[in-house]
Amino acid sequence: MVRRPIGVPTRKGWDLPPPAVLALLYLTFILIGTVLLWLPISNHGEVTLGDALFTSTSAVTVTGLIVVDTATAFTVFGQAVIAFLIQLGGLGLMTFAVLVLSALGIQIGMPQRLILREDLNQTTMSNLTVLVRIIIVLALACELVGVVFLSFVFIPDHGFGMGLWHAIFHSISAFNNAGFSTFSDSLMGYVGSPTINLTITIMFILGGLGFIVIGDIYQKRRFKKLTLHSKLMLIGTLFLILWGWLLFAALEWSNPGTLGSLETTGERIWASWFQAVTPRTAGFNTLDTSAMTETGTLLTIMLMFVGGGSTSTAGGIKVTTLIVLILATIAFFRRRSELNAFGRSLGLEEIMKVLALTTVSILLILTGLFVTSITHDGPFIHLIFEVVSAFGTVGLSMGATGELDGLGRAFIILMMFLGRVGPLTIGFFLATRSLPRVKYPKGQIYLG
Amino acid sequence: MVRRPIGVPTRKGWDLPPPAVLALLYLTFILIGTVLLWLPISNHGEVTLGDALFTSTSAVTVTGLIVVDTATAFTVFGQAVIAFLIQLGGLGLMTFAVLVLSALGIQIGMPQRLILREDLNQTTMSNLTVLVRIIIVLALACELVGVVFLSFVFIPDHGFGMGLWHAIFHSISAFNNAGFSTFSDSLMGYVGSPTINLTITIMFILGGLGFIVIGDIYQKRRFKKLTLHSKLMLIGTLFLILWGWLLFAALEWSNPGTLGSLETTGERIWASWFQAVTPRTAGFNTLDTSAMTETGTLLTIMLMFVGGGSTSTAGGIKVTTLIVLILATIAFFRRRSELNAFGRSLGLEEIMKVLALTTVSILLILTGLFVTSITHDGPFIHLIFEVVSAFGTVGLSMGATGELDGLGRAFIILMMFLGRVGPLTIGFFLATRSLPRVKYPKGQIYLG
Numbered sequence: 001m002v003r004r005p006i007g008v009p010t011r012k013g014w015d016l017p018p019p020a021v022l023a024l025l026y027l028t029f030i031l032i033g034t035v036l037l038w039l040p041i042s043n044h045g046e047v048t049l050g051d052a053l054f055t056s057t058s059a060v061t062v063t064g065l066i067v068v069d070t071a072t073a074f075t076v077f078g079q080a081v082i083a084f085l086i087q088l089g090g091l092g093l094m095t096f097a098v099l100v101l102s103a104l105g106i107q108i109g110m111p112q113r114l115i116l117r118e119d120l121n122q123t124t125m126s127n128l129t130v131l132v133r134i135i136i137v138l139a140l141a142c143e144l145v146g147v148v149f150l151s152f153v154f155i156p157d158h159g160f161g162m163g164l165w166h167a168i169f170h171s172i173s174a175f176n177n178a179g180f181s182t183f184s185d186s187l188m189g190y191v192g193s194p195t196i197n198l199t200i201t202i203m204f205i206l207g208g209l210g211f212i213v214i215g216d217i218y219q220k221r222r223f224k225k226l227t228l229h230s231k232l233m234l235i236g237t238l239f240l241i242l243w244g245w246l247l248f249a250a251l252e253w254s255n256p257g258t259l260g261s262l263e264t265t266g267e268r269i270w271a272s273w274f275q276a277v278t279p280r281t282a283g284f285n286t287l288d289t290s291a292m293t294e295t296g297t298l299l300t301i302m303l304m305f306v307g308g309g310s311t312s313t314a315g316g317i318k319v320t321t322l323i324v325l326i327l328a329t330i331a332f333f334r335r336r337s338e339l340n341a342f343g344r345s346l347g348l349e350e351i352m353k354v355l356a357l358t359t360v361s362i363l364l365i366l367t368g369l370f371v372t373s374i375t376h377d378g379p380f381i382h383l384i385f386e387v388v389s390a391f392g393t394v395g396l397s398m399g400a401t402g403e404l405d406g407l408g409r410a411f412i413i414l415m416m417f418l419g420r421v422g423p424l425t426i427g428f429f430l431a432t433r434s435l436p437r438v439k440y441p442k443g444q445i446y447l448g
Numbered sequence: 449m450v451r452r453p454i455g456v457p458t459r460k461g462w463d464l465p466p467p468a469v470l471a472l473l474y475l476t477f478i479l480i481g482t483v484l485l486w487l488p489i490s491n492h493g494e495v496t497l498g499d500a501l502f503t504s505t506s507a508v509t510v511t512g513l514i515v516v517d518t519a520t521a522f523t524v525f526g527q528a529v530i531a532f533l534i535q536l537g538g539l540g541l542m543t544f545a546v547l548v549l550s551a552l553g554i555q556i557g558m559p560q561r562l563i564l565r566e567d568l569n570q571t572t573m574s575n576l577t578v579l580v581r582i583i584i585v586l587a588l589a590c591e592l593v594g595v596v597f598l599s600f601v602f603i604p605d606h607g608f609g610m611g612l613w614h615a616i617f618h619s620i621s622a623f624n625n626a627g628f629s630t631f632s633d634s635l636m637g638y639v640g641s642p643t644i645n646l647t648i649t650i651m652f653i654l655g656g657l658g659f660i661v662i663g664d665i666y667q668k669r670r671f672k673k674l675t676l677h678s679k680l681m682l683i684g685t686l687f688l689i690l691w692g693w694l695l696f697a698a699l700e701w702s703n704p705g706t707l708g709s710l711e712t713t714g715e716r717i718w719a720s721w722f723q724a725v726t727p728r729t730a731g732f733n734t735l736d737t738s739a740m741t742e743t744g745t746l747l748t749i750m751l752m753f754v755g756g757g758s759t760s761t762a763g764g765i766k767v768t769t770l771i772v773l774i775l776a777t778i779a780f781f782r783r784r785s786e787l788n789a790f791g792r793s794l795g796l797e798e799i800m801k802v803l804a805l806t807t808v809s810i811l812l813i814l815t816g817l818f819v820t821s822i823t824h825d826g827p828f829i830h831l832i833f834e835v836v837s838a839f840g841t842v843g844l845s846m847g848a849t850g851e852l853d854g855l856g857r858a859f860i861i862l863m864m865f866l867g868r869v870g871p872l873t874i875g876f877f878l879a880t881r882s883l884p885r886v887k888y889p890k891g892q893i894y895l896g
């Protein structure tokens with residue numbers, strides 16, 4: 001069975017596969033961003049070309065890892081450039097994901113009036129234009145609401161002008177799961193603020209669920225009527241949040257570097273909530289990330305690896321991938337050749353996809369660890385944290401990124417890019433299209 | 449599609465699935481071994497019941513992790529008990545693996561005269577008796593040859609009696625991939641000895657290929673005629689050995705703690721060879737494991753995770769599992785729904801198995817890391833090393849096992865047991881047998 005990938009016809013008459021278009025577009029955004037951030041108008045004079053490249057990549061890939069302090073190294077113009085790059089990067093992938101998915105032969109389950117025809121060759125660019133417009137309107141509406149709520153806190157603290165700017169920047173950064181902050185200590189100053197804790201987390205959770213899920217909820221309103229994808233995303237997200245919240249609180253409660261430093265139980269519960277949801281894959285922090293216990297760090301690494309939803313602003317292997325991985329494992333041990341969830345079946349296609357995606361992701365992370373560890377000096381867990389954070393476009397940091405040399409930084413840049421443009425895309429490039437040959441007799445091998 | 453697992457009928461009339469039999473048998477071996485090693489005749493008086501339990505588990509699961517020095521804490525009688533436990537554990541799984549595989553519906557591709565009937569309900573215990581006898585004869589023959597070669601070195605060094613004992617112990621320990629040594633510094637004293645380097649490694653590589661492959665080679669003699677499983681095992685093993693050898697040499701060449709301390713290039717090449725093959729999953733060492741570079745350590749961890757062959761004395765997720773994982777990933781990106789290798793196809797069954805096995809293994813290791821990290825103090829990479837070493841029943845150590853408290857040690861014991869009795873078995877227990885229900889309509893979810 002071979003499906004012909006659709007291509008974007010160019011003037012020269014050759015087909016460019018969608019992932020290539022996406023990668024090229026991102027590369028272009030990053031290079032333009034680098035030049036803009038390097039301009040004297042953008043920074044206070046201490047940003048090198050390398051720093052600008054790193055920051056631009058981090059913004060376009062909505063990662064949030066930094067090598068210079070966004071708050072003090074960049075002017076308001078520079079910060080605006082960063083916000084613009086985040087918006088491009090976040091919405092860019094959301095919309096392009098739709099194209100990539102359809103190119104890979106995956107149905108796009110949009111609300112009825114938006115349905116892209118399932119026959120790939122009839123997927124026209126005009127359908128996509130409608131879709132892109134709706135995604136942008138939805139994103140801007142969410143961000144506007146965010147600005148209003150954040151203003152209630154930031155304007156009293158920083159005056160009208162700067163308060164409004166902080167609200168706009170954080171709203172864009174939160175919805176797009178970018179994790180960049182115009183405060184040097186991220187949101188540590190608001191560790192106990194209910195408004196900030198709720199507004200920021202709700203925004204990045206919404207952005208991380210993905211456009212398809214939000215659109216589905218908006219249209220159907222009742223859980224039972226939702227698509228299988230939406231149901232799995234909601235239940236998986238809820239489970240990961242509760243699990244992370246409880247475990248983080250239990251592990252860090254009396255750690256003087258994190259929760260132990262907070263005076264009230266309320267603050268500790270808010271901080272646990274924030275630190276449990278931010279690894280997937282927002283990247284803001286209200287506690288000192290590098291002061292976490294070893295076990296808390298491991299928990300955060302696991303959550304960062306999983307990430308958020310498909311076709312969202314989040315990274316990672318995605319919640320649905322984890323669910324299918326677990327369902328397939330259970331199905332195997334139950335001796336079933338079929339996966340079922342909520343009265344729907346999932347076939348070989350999904351299993352192959354999950355296997356391929358997870359394998360490529362793990363190989364990427366191991367390669368990243370391997371190369372960066374050659375020149376790295378500090379604790380190894382910091383390096384794992386940083387590499388997974390880059391791969392999952394999370395942006396949380398224990399400080400290792402700042403300590404890396406040129407080669408290490410280059411690899412973190414590469415990890416952010418690959419983590420965002422997607423393991424699927426890399427494979428898409430590696431793949432050569434071939435027709436099925438003769439059907440082979442079945443072989444037998446032993447595993448495990 | 450539901451296959452009924454065969455069971456071992458008991459007097460009470462209920463079926464005990466083969467993995468349960470295996471687990472119970474191992475548990476019995478371990479408990480008997482614990483008592484024997486605890487007896488005053490076995491040790492010089494400083495071995496606690498906990499130490500004895502740890503050592504017995506390590507021996508029966510052919511892991512080789514230790515909490516007391518085998519050379520100085522145990523008498524020759526105690527060492528003989530350990531050797532006996534290793535032999536039981538190593539051969540026990542080799543033979544039981546055949547039963548477990550057939551219970552899981554996997555064909556046993558033995559040489560013609562040994563074929564177990566493919567119809568599971570006709571797999572009788574008498575067939576297994578023949579098989580077990582052949583496995584034991586083959587193992588003893590290999591070990592006898594090993595004793596002869598090792599004696600050439602150990603008898604001149606340690607006199608006839610002790611030299612022969614060292615040869616017998618190391619021969620059993622090597623063929624069964626146990627990694628226990630009657631020398632306090634493992635084989636570090638023979639880092640440059642060609643006889644030791646070759647005899648020990650050839651024995652554990654043979655033991656780690658698995659009985660099925662050895663039997664196949666013995667019968668067919670030509671690569672082209674081998675079964676798919678044998679071909680994949682041989683090529684995979686060759687690739688992993690060459691890859692490990694080259695990388696280890698490159699990474700450690702000028703590390704004063706490891707290769708850098710050796711005077712001649714020859715010694716360095718021998719040491720690289722040994723350290724490249726021992727992680728899968730022999731567990732002897734000729735260099736100081738804890739002095740490796742961070743990157744060398746990571747390489748070793750990856751090799752330990754992969755391990756050796758199915759139905760062998762080795763642990764890990766197995767070479768064939770890795771190969772199918774990679775083949776399936778490539779197949780997905782090539783848009784093929786079928787896996788082919790050497791003119792044979794592999795189906796959904798294998799893919800599901802690989803996915804389940806890898807998922808369970810990774811979850812096991814993460815859980816182990818999570819729990820042990822709560823009380824662990826040293827560098828995190830040492831803990832990863834130790835947990836993967838226990839899971840893969842490798843037995844290499846950077847010293848963290850000795851530093852763990854009671855809870856940590858208990859978890860390492862559990863990891864060794866689970867790593868040996870097999871991820872498949874755990875799943876077998878977790879699984880409830882159920883009949884296929886209605887066929888569900890196909891659902892659609894988005895991944896990656």
Ligand SMILES: [K+]
Nearest residue numbers: 063177283394
């Ligand atoms: K982020």
Ligand SMILES: [K+]
Nearest residue numbers: 511625731842
């Ligand atoms: K071992």
